[in-house]
Amino acid sequence: MEVAWLRGLNGIGLALVFPPIQSLIADLASPTNRGVAFGWLQFMTYFGDILGYSIGITLAGIPAEQ
Numbered sequence: 001m002e003v004a005w006l007r008g009l010n011g012i013g014l015a016l017v018f019p020p021i022q023s024l025i026a027d028l029a030s031p032t033n034r035g036v037a038f039g040w041l042q043f044m045t046y047f048g049d050i051l052g053y054s055i056g057i058t059l060a061g062i063p064a065e066q
Contacts, residue, residue: 021041029037 022038025037025041026034
């Protein structure tokens, strides 16, 4: 049940963060480079997910007390 609450909070946090980020990209990137900028945003988002999952799985295999 805790995981559900934490995932819910994570979703709320992402809903608060991503629209301003996308607005900044739309404002700062030139129209010709806007697609590339949004592509990099998505790439780095998913790359961070993959990296985070990999690190989490690795750390989960390490015993807390040795």
